Amino acid sequence: xxxxxxxxxxxxxxxxxxxxMLVVFLSFIFLAYVISQFYDPGLAYFFVTIxxxxxxxxxxxxxxxxxxxxxxxxxxxxxxxxENTYLVNVVEELAIAAGVPTPKIYVIDSDELNAFxxxxxxxxxxxxxxxxxxxxxxxxxxxxVIAHEMSHVANYDVRFGTLVAVMVGMIVIIADMFRRSxxxxxVRRDRDDEGDSGGLLIVVGLLFAILAPIFVKLIQLAISRKxxxxxxxxxxxxxxxxxxxxxxxxxxxxxxxxxLRVSRAVAPLFIVNPFSVRKVVELLSTHPDINDRIRRxxxx
Amino acid sequence: MFxxxxxxxxxxxxxxxxxxxxxxVLGNRVDNAWSQIDVQLKKRVDLVPNLVETVKGxxxxxxxxxxxxxRARERMLGAKxxxxxxxxxNQIAGALKTIFALAENYPNLKANENFxxxxxxLSGIENKIAYARQFYNDSILTYNNLVxxxxxxxxxxxxxxxxxxxxxxxAAEREPVKVKF
Numbered sequence: 001x002x003x004x005x006x007x008x009x010x011x012x013x014x015x016x017x018x019x020x021m022l023v024v025f026l027s028f029i030f031l032a033y034v035i036s037q038f039y040d041p042g043l044a045y046f047f048v049t050i051x052x053x054x055x056x057x058x059x060x061x062x063x064x065x066x067x068x069x070x071x072x073x074x075x076x077x078x079x080x081x082x083e084n085t086y087l088v089n090v091v092e093e094l095a096i097a098a099g100v101p102t103p104k105i106y107v108i109d110s111d112e113l114n115a116f117x118x119x120x121x122x123x124x125x126x127x128x129x130x131x132x133x134x135x136x137x138x139x140x141x142x143x144x145v146i147a148h149e150m151s152h153v154a155n156y157d158v159r160f161g162t163l164v165a166v167m168v169g170m171i172v173i174i175a176d177m178f179r180r181s182x183x184x185x186x187v188r189r190d191r192d193d194e195g196d197s198g199g200l201l202i203v204v205g206l207l208f209a210i211l212a213p214i215f216v217k218l219i220q221l222a223i224s225r226k227x228x229x230x231x232x233x234x235x236x237x238x239x240x241x242x243x244x245x246x247x248x249x250x251x252x253x254x255x256x257x258x259x260l261r262v263s264r265a266v267a268p269l270f271i272v273n274p275f276s277v278r279k280v281v282e283l284l285s286t287h288p289d290i291n292d293r294i295r296r297x298x299x300x
Numbered sequence: 301m302f303x304x305x306x307x308x309x310x311x312x313x314x315x316x317x318x319x320x321x322x323x324x325v326l327g328n329r330v331d332n333a334w335s336q337i338d339v340q341l342k343k344r345v346d347l348v349p350n351l352v353e354t355v356k357g358x359x360x361x362x363x364x365x366x367x368x369x370x371r372a373r374e375r376m377l378g379a380k381x382x383x384x385x386x387x388x389x390n391q392i393a394g395a396l397k398t399i400f401a402l403a404e405n406y407p408n409l410k411a412n413e414n415f416x417x418x419x420x421x422l423s424g425i426e427n428k429i430a431y432a433r434q435f436y437n438d439s440i441l442t443y444n445n446l447v448x449x450x451x452x453x454x455x456x457x458x459x460x461x462x463x464x465x466x467x468x469x470x471a472a473e474r475e476p477v478k479v480k481f
Contacts, residue, residue: 089427092424093428097432097434099329099332099439
């Protein structure tokens with residue numbers, strides 16, 4: 001069990017975050033320019049100015065509010081010390097172990113076992129776990145999972161991961177919301193009022209549904225699976241007890257059915273793939289094989 | 301030639317600034333880590349009178365233990381140096397452990413809600429002290445490595461910074477107290 005150089009990881013994540021913001025910023029402007037060339041080259045300035053304002057707002061908003069978008073998209077609620085004393089204590093302990101301020105704590109009501117961290121830096125971090133995780137894991141296992149998340153917080157993985165999920169994934173989040181509302185009949189359409197707006201909504205929804213898989217692929221390319229191994233070993237270094245996380249992953253593997261309904265854009269943030277731990281093909285997955293992670297933890 | 305010299309000077313300045321900052325940042329981290337421990341130690345000390353008040357009525361035959369934790373607390377509050385503080389705290393930790401072990405003999409006390417809450421709180425603090433100690437030791441190790449290896453050792457000399465001493469805080473067991481009889 002050796003300590004990896006956190007400073008290098010922090011620097012890498014900060015540079016990658018700035019790079020991402022620049023790329024997204026410039027592609028909006030480029031897109032606006034291309035569209036203007038097709039539409040009316042005389043209006044290029046107008047289009048680019050609009051795009052400039054829009055992408056400035058979008059970048060600013062993403063940087064400061066992406067954690068809230070992520071939390072809202074998974075329907076998490078804040079945990080209280082009274083209700084979740086146990087969890088709050090564990091988070092406080094590991095924040096001390098990692099030398100970071102205590103993150104805010106959120107819970108998702110679900111029987112699935114999962115957790116993720118988000119936020120733009122350790123001062124504005126959030127750790128979120130499912131209620132199932134708290135119920136089924138024992139203390140050292142919960143410590144293992146929280147330590148994993150705490151190392152994502154400490155090395156700024158949370159900044160880059162959250163920015164990718166929101167900036168690249170915005171289309172995916174909207175497409176997934178749209179799909180969910182179609183599946184569960186959330187969108188109610190008046191029979192009498194089948195005007196343009198309804199039709200337009202369908203077209204936009206379809207367009208997003210077509211684009212979404214491309215953006216999911218982009219997210220997977222951006223967020224490397226290596227960071228999960230890194231957080232596993234840094235987390236094990238924090239608790240000095242790799243078996244805690246290893247046995248937590250065993251339980252997660254046994255228990256999870258893929259019933260956690262979250263957007264594909266935020267899936268890479270979770271400690272294990274929310275969709276299915278067993279079925280996902282290794283090559284297509286954002287997460288490393290859970291058995292391999294357990295093996296690595298046990299050989300530390 | 302002039303450009304080369306200028307480049308060299310800039311490079312030297314950058315290296316000096318980098319190391320000077322690094323030494324100060326890591327030194328601050330050590331101090332901060334110590335204050336983290338301090339916060340938890342204070343919290344524990346604050347809970348002692350509460351605990352004494354709760355167990356007094358039940359543990360009539362364990363006056364010695366109870367008064368030893370009270371004495372250790374007074375020593376802690378009167379401590380002037382960090383060393384004294386740590387010594388008194390190790391005594392508190394030892395006495396608390398004994399109290400919780402003996403409490404096993406008093407079913408009524410164990411069922412007392414106030415006692416259960418205090419036990420949970422104190423074991424949480426125990427964990428936090430252990431983790432804070434771990435972070436403190438890690439920070440000292442990183443700091444000492446920097447100021448004792450080349451080239452950090454040169455800058456440490458200029459800044460008058462020396463290796464920091466590890467503080468011997470009793471290794472708190474991060475597992476429930478086991479009672480032996």
